[in-house]
Amino acid sequence: MTSVRPVKPDDLPALLALIADHADYERAAPVPPGLGDRLAPALFTDPPRLRCLVADDAGTLVGYATWTRDFATWTGRHYSHLDCLYLADRHRGRGLGRQLLDAVVAACGDDEIQWQTPAWNTDAQRFYQRLGARPAEKVRYTLNPSGPVHGTG
Numbered sequence: 001m002t003s004v005r006p007v008k009p010d011d012l013p014a015l016l017a018l019i020a021d022h023a024d025y026e027r028a029a030p031v032p033p034g035l036g037d038r039l040a041p042a043l044f045t046d047p048p049r050l051r052c053l054v055a056d057d058a059g060t061l062v063g064y065a066t067w068t069r070d071f072a073t074w075t076g077r078h079y080s081h082l083d084c085l086y087l088a089d090r091h092r093g094r095g096l097g098r099q100l101l102d103a104v105v106a107a108c109g110d111d112e113i114q115w116q117t118p119a120w121n122t123d124a125q126r127f128y129q130r131l132g133a134r135p136a137e138k139v140r141y142t143l144n145p146s147g148p149v150h151g152t153g
Helices: 009-025 035-043 096-108 122-130
Strands: 002-006 051-057 060-072 077-087 112-114
Touching: 002 096, 009 035, 009 051, 009 060, 009 077, 051 096, 060 096, 077 096, 096 112
Parallel strands: 077 112
Antiparallel strands: 002 051, 051 060, 060 077
């Protein structure tokens, strides 16, 4: 039987493996060295900066959801940003994604929840829309301040 519960410090190695699988699945860069050293303080302080629930299948982590709380200028209200929702491939289609998302919704209380998924991930888009979520068209940008700066010079 699979349960959804808060992550514990002992879960960190298994969580890091799931995060690496998730990055690979989303065609992203591999997770950087030392990720666990940076995540642990964010996950295990009180209150945590990064909240995390895991799907635990008889002692084996098979999925996770992480989110942060932020503030929206346009509404003047807090909202929760769902950063990751991931299930290992062989555990999809069993209702665990719904369990994880329902648990996040319960943990977020009255906060609106926002997230994104890759444009190519139509399976995730169908899943979210079946749950009543609606897409918001935006283009996501990233800027690495320590990376190269390109100018027109």
